[in-house]
Amino acid sequence: MRRVSLADVAKAAGVAKATASRALSSRQQDVGAATRARILEVAADLGYQPNRAAQSLRTGRLRLLAVAVPADLRGWEPILAGAAGQARRRGYHLVLHYLDSASEDEQLAEGLSADGLLLIAPGRTLRPPVGEDGVPLPTAVVDDTVEHGDGALLRTALWQAGRTAGRHLADQDRFRLAVLAESSGPVVDGFLAACTDAGLSAPEVHISAPGEVAVERVVTDAPVDGFFATTPALAAHSVAGFRRIGLTVPEDVSVVALGDGDLAQHFDPPLTVVSPPWQALGARAVDLLVDAIEDGAVVPAGLELVAELVVRGSSVPERRRAVARD
Amino acid sequence: MRRVSLADVAKAAGVAKATASRALSSRQQDVGAATRARILEVAADLGYQPNRAAQSLRTGRLRLLAVAVPADLRGWEPILAGAAGQARRRGYHLVLHYLDSASEDEQLAEGLSADGLLLIAPGRTLRPPVGEDGVPLPTAVVDDTVEHGDGALLRTALWQAGRTAGRHLADQDRFRLAVLAESSGPVVDGFLAACTDAGLSAPEVHISAPGEVAVERVVTDAPVDGFFATTPALAAHSVAGFRRIGLTVPEDVSVVALGDGDLAQHFDPPLTVVSPPWQALGARAVDLLVDAIEDGAVVPAGLELVAELVVRGSSVPERRRAVARD
DNA sequence: GATGCTGTCGGAATCGGTTCCGGTCCGGGA
DNA sequence: TCCCGGACCGGAACCGATTCCGACAGCATC
Numbered sequence: 001m002r003r004v005s006l007a008d009v010a011k012a013a014g015v016a017k018a019t020a021s022r023a024l025s026s027r028q029q030d031v032g033a034a035t036r037a038r039i040l041e042v043a044a045d046l047g048y049q050p051n052r053a054a055q056s057l058r059t060g061r062l063r064l065l066a067v068a069v070p071a072d073l074r075g076w077e078p079i080l081a082g083a084a085g086q087a088r089r090r091g092y093h094l095v096l097h098y099l100d101s102a103s104e105d106e107q108l109a110e111g112l113s114a115d116g117l118l119l120i121a122p123g124r125t126l127r128p129p130v131g132e133d134g135v136p137l138p139t140a141v142v143d144d145t146v147e148h149g150d151g152a153l154l155r156t157a158l159w160q161a162g163r164t165a166g167r168h169l170a171d172q173d174r175f176r177l178a179v180l181a182e183s184s185g186p187v188v189d190g191f192l193a194a195c196t197d198a199g200l201s202a203p204e205v206h207i208s209a210p211g212e213v214a215v216e217r218v219v220t221d222a223p224v225d226g227f228f229a230t231t232p233a234l235a236a237h238s239v240a241g242f243r244r245i246g247l248t249v250p251e252d253v254s255v256v257a258l259g260d261g262d263l264a265q266h267f268d269p270p271l272t273v274v275s276p277p278w279q280a281l282g283a284r285a286v287d288l289l290v291d292a293i294e295d296g297a298v299v300p301a302g303l304e305l306v307a308e309l310v311v312r313g314s315s316v317p318e319r320r321r322a323v324a325r326d
Numbered sequence: 327m328r329r330v331s332l333a334d335v336a337k338a339a340g341v342a343k344a345t346a347s348r349a350l351s352s353r354q355q356d357v358g359a360a361t362r363a364r365i366l367e368v369a370a371d372l373g374y375q376p377n378r379a380a381q382s383l384r385t386g387r388l389r390l391l392a393v394a395v396p397a398d399l400r401g402w403e404p405i406l407a408g409a410a411g412q413a414r415r416r417g418y419h420l421v422l423h424y425l426d427s428a429s430e431d432e433q434l435a436e437g438l439s440a441d442g443l444l445l446i447a448p449g450r451t452l453r454p455p456v457g458e459d460g461v462p463l464p465t466a467v468v469d470d471t472v473e474h475g476d477g478a479l480l481r482t483a484l485w486q487a488g489r490t491a492g493r494h495l496a497d498q499d500r501f502r503l504a505v506l507a508e509s510s511g512p513v514v515d516g517f518l519a520a521c522t523d524a525g526l527s528a529p530e531v532h533i534s535a536p537g538e539v540a541v542e543r544v545v546t547d548a549p550v551d552g553f554f555a556t557t558p559a560l561a562a563h564s565v566a567g568f569r570r571i572g573l574t575v576p577e578d579v580s581v582v583a584l585g586d587g588d589l590a591q592h593f594d595p596p597l598t599v600v601s602p603p604w605q606a607l608g609a610r611a612v613d614l615l616v617d618a619i620e621d622g623a624v625v626p627a628g629l630e631l632v633a634e635l636v637v638r639g640s641s642v643p644e645r646r647r648a649v650a651r652d
Numbered sequence: 653g654a655t656g657c658t659g660t661c662g663g664a665a666t667c668g669g670t671t672c673c674g675g676t677c678c679g680g681g682a
Numbered sequence: 683t684c685c686c687g688g689a690c691c692g693g694a695a696c697c698g699a700t701t702c703c704g705a706c707a708g709c710a711t712c
Contacts (some may be wrong), residue, residue, distance in 0.1 A: 003458070005668055016692045021670060032690060049458055052439045053382035054668035057697050062379065064421070073403040081397065084424045093439070095390070096420040098410045113378045113419070132329070132375055236562075240594055268566055331698055342662045347700060358660060380698035383667050 004046045013042040024050070063092050065289060066114035066129075066137075071100035075231065076120055078260055079142060082282030083118055090290045094118075112137060116289035118282075138292035140285040158276065159190035161307035165228045165256045165274045166194025168309055172254050172316060174226030177203035180218055180238060181230040187258060191228055208234065225253050232259040236267055239314065254315040269313035276307045330372045339368040350376070389418050391615060392440035392455075392463075397426035401557070402446055404586055405468060408608030409444060416616045420444075438463060442615035444608075464618035466611040484602065485516035487633035491554045491582045491600045492520025494635055498580050498642060500552030503529035506544050506564060507556040513584060517554055534560065551579050558585040561597055565640065580641035595639035602633045 010020040015035060022031045023039040031039075042048075056062045065087055069076060080094070087094050095114060116138040117129050131137045169177055177200060179191050188205060195203050206218050218227075218238060227242075229235035235257035239249050247253050249269060256272045257264060264271035284305065291297040336346040341361060348357045349365040357365075382388045391413055395402060410420050421440060442464040443455050457463045495503055503526060505517050514531060521529050532544050544553075544564060553568075555561035561583035565575050573579050575595060582598045583590060590597035610631065617623040 006670095007668075017669075018671075018693075019691055022691085025670085030690065035690080049437050051383070051458065051668050053379050053388060054697090055670080056379035057377070057383050057668080057699085058670045060697080067422075071407065073399070073406065077399040077403070080399065080422065081424060081426075084422050085426075094422040096393075096406065096410050096422060098407060100407075100411075111375050132377065237594075268563075332700095333698075343699080344663075344701075345661055348661090351700080356660065361660080377698050380667090381700080383669085384698080384700045386667080 003051075004048050005051070006048070009039065009043045009046060009048050012046060013039045015039065024048075061293070062113060062115050064095050064114040065092050065116045065118060065286065066097055066112045067094050067118040067120065068097045068099050069120050071098055075259060076278070078278035079118075079120060079282035079285075082279035082284075083286045084282075086283035086286040087290075090286065092286070092290060115293045116140075118142070118285050118289065138289050140289055142281065142285065159186040159193075161258060161274045161276050162187040162190025162192075162228075163194040163197075164190075164307055164309050165258065166191040167198070168256060168272070168274070168311070168315065169226035169228065169254055170194065170198035170200065172226065174254050175200050176222070176224045177226040177228065178206065178218060178224040179203055179228045179230070180206045180208060180234050182208060182234070187230050227253055227255045228257075229255070230258045232257045232264045232267070232271060232273070235259075235264070235271055235314070239267070239269075250313060250315050250317055256315050264312075267314070272312045272315035273310050274307050275310055277305045281305050329377075330374050331377065332374070335365065335369045335372060335374050338372060339365045341365060350374075387619070388439060388441050390440040391418050391420050391442045391444060391612065392423055392438045393420050393444040393446065394423045394425050395446045397424055401585060402604070404604035405444075405446060405608035405611075408605035408610075409612045410608075412609035412612040413616075416612065418612070418616060441619045442466075444468070444611050444615065464615050466615055468607065468611065485512040485519075487584060487600045487602050488513040488516025488518075488554075489520040489523075490516075490633055490635050491584065492517040493524070494582060494598070494600075494637070494641065495552035495554065495580055496520065496524035496526065498552065500580050501526050502548070502550045503552040503554065504532065504544060504550040505529055505554045505556070506532045506534060506560050508534060508560070513556050553579055553581045554583075555581070556584045558583045558590045558593070558597060558599070561585075561590070561640070562593055565593070565595075576639060576641050576643055582641050590638075593640070598638045598641035599636050600633050601636055603631045607631050 006017055006020055006024075009024075010017045013020060013035075015023075019031060019035065020039050020043075022029075023036040024043060052063070065083075067080065067083060069080070073080075084094050092115075097112075111130055111132045113132050114137070115131065117140070119129075119139060119141045129137045129139060166177070177191075177195060179188055181188050184205070184207060192202065192205075195201075204218075204222065204224070218224075218241070227235075227238060229238055235255055239255055242249055242253055242255075249255055254272075256274060258274050258276070260273070260275055260278065264273050288297075332343055332346055332350075335350075336343045339346060339361075341349075345357060345361065346365050346369075348355075349362040350369060378389070391409075393406065393409060395406070399406075406420070413420050418441075423438075437456055437458050439458050440463070441457065443466070445455075445465060445467045455463045455465060492503070503517075503521060505514055507514050510531070510533060518528065518531075521527075530544075530548065530550070544550075544567070553561075553564060555564055561581055565581055568575055568579055568581075575581055580598075582600060584600050584602070586599070586601055586604065590599050614623075
């Protein structure tokens with residue numbers, strides 16, 4: 001009633017462990033077609049599953065990717081989903097590390113039991129993470145704000161996303177813009193860049209710590225006709241605020257949010273969003289990491305995926321959108 | 327420049343591997359105090375980190391917990407956070423499995439490379455999952471709706487949460503109740519139970535597939551004065567709907583939502599929520615699993631953690647709440 | 653003084669794969 | 683006919699820990 005091992009398969013097929021191993025490892029060298037077929041059949045019959053621990057021990061590869069996430073996961077789940085899908089396709093698994101505790105930081109630096117690391121939005125600098133063996137780990141970082149020591153850095157297109165939002169507002173002939181964010185960073189920078197590109201005067205920038213209501217200040221300040229919020233929640237609150245003071249969205253003021261779309265489309269009005277391609281990015285990051293792990297490829301430093309703009313009712317009035325479609 | 331192994335430590339300390347292993351494995355038998363101290367010091371000096379793969383191979387334990395999550399993680403993150411924290415405290419790691427693809431189901435049944443499984447809200451029956459060795463895996467299921475074969479089942483208190491919501495509304499002297507949910511299930515059942523307990527007539531039950539707007543139907547149907555939504559988003563939409571037809575919240579209608587609190591408190595009005603103790607539950611589940619793995623304890627079948635009721639502006643008018651405080 | 657027991661420690665087997673090294677067998681070219 | 687090379691396969695070392703078993707010392711007991 002013990003589990004079936006490679007030795008069992010080999011014995012049942014009448015070959016040596018070495019041959020069985022070669023046959024199973026799916027490169028078609030060094031083993032005859034007939035033998036291989038027989039081994040594969042026997043293995044299937046016996047329900048053979050290789051022992052990951054043994055494989056890892058011998059090969060020095062755990063086939064595990066650590067993914068470090070902030071304590072508040074909200075908004076980042078699509079990255080996880082994308083990464084998980086790609087990881088399983090390439091024979092890897094994702095192990096979760098929350099960055100809330102100082103001890104986690106420590107562990108990241110001390111030695112992770114994983115072959116690579118996907119680091120999501122730490123918002124702070126970390127010592128370059130190392131593997132169990134002490135060598136630096138292939139790392140992909142999803143955050144524009146981090147300065148990361150040795151270049152194995154994967155930047156997201158947050159800046160580009162901010163610029164896209166700004167451009168969209170400018171395209172709507174809005175020229176008194178404002179932005180509401182939970183912190184300064186590449187998103188806001190990109191937005192500002194778009195404004196200068198379009199020859200607009202500098203927009204107001206409001207920073208609102210998560211949970212705080214800087215919304216009130218925004219809507220009662222100088223009048224604006226174009227508004228960008230860096231989370232759907234902030235956008236929703238702002239819309240409510242604009243309405244309270246008698247402005248209609250999108251006729252009087254166009255609102256754009258940064259965030260994923262499927263939630264925001266149920267708002268009233270449906271929210272126009274600049275949607276960073278989180279899922280694709282997660283998948284891509286995993287690809288790069290696995291390439292780095294298996295082929296020693298170097299993780300490129302500046303990959304940028306293009307954010308998608310989903311135009312909905314909060315930024316463009318219905319009739320104008322209807323016209324635009326023609 | 328190779329990594330330091332147990333053998334290195336042993337040699338440096340002038341003892342055998344066996345002794346070094348005993349000294350490090352922290353049970354104070356079978357090794358002299360002086361020897362142990364020396365070994366520990368040497369190990370620290372050399373920066374010794376045990377090789378997980380080798381440990382796993384020898385002990386047959388991966389110190390990995392699989393956590394299966396639905397494709398849409400939203401709302402479940404706190405479970406992950408709680409589970410991750412407790413896991414690291416007990417020396418385990420969480421590996422992520424998304425349940426979106428059929429192949430994942432397959433893998434769950436075929437053999438997971440983990441010592442235990444935390445199954446979150448599958449909403450469907452699965453074959454009892456097995457480990458790499460084909461033996462059934464200790465499993466904790468977070469979902470009241472699942473029929474799970476062999477009893478290793480951890481129920482959440484979703485039913486209890488629904489009942490708490492109903493009671494709260496009844497306590498507010500509301501008697502024309504309605505509930506809006508994305509699917510029927512224990513939450514709704516618990517709510518109904520509370521209604522009959524309170525001697526109220528059966529409330530209207532609206533089912534609204536995720537993304538659909540059954541909200542409209544709810545608010546324009548028969549007048550209600552107490553309302554329960556099974557997600558914060560549904561609640562928010564409903565509030566907007568009530569206002570549209572001239573009802574004020576909470577004076578005319580009390581609204582309660584199921585979900586975590588920190589998001590809902592920023593709504594207008596701040597949402598009263600019945601908040602299932604996801605985080606504590608994740609931690610507890612991990613504890614049970616690890617106990618089952620290491621001591622062979624059996625995972626209890628009906629653990630229920632009590633949902634917390636957070637009363638805010640959407641269900642009780644300000645003055646009444648002020649009075650209640652006296 | 654021989655025996656038994658307890659507290660420490662070393663030797664060696666073991667977990668289950670992967671891979672190096674070498675051996676056999678066969679066909680083809682000289 | 684002899685030799686060489688390639689295809690195919692077996693033996694055995696090895697990865698790095700854990701653990702069983704036995705050895706040995708020291709001490710108490712008879």
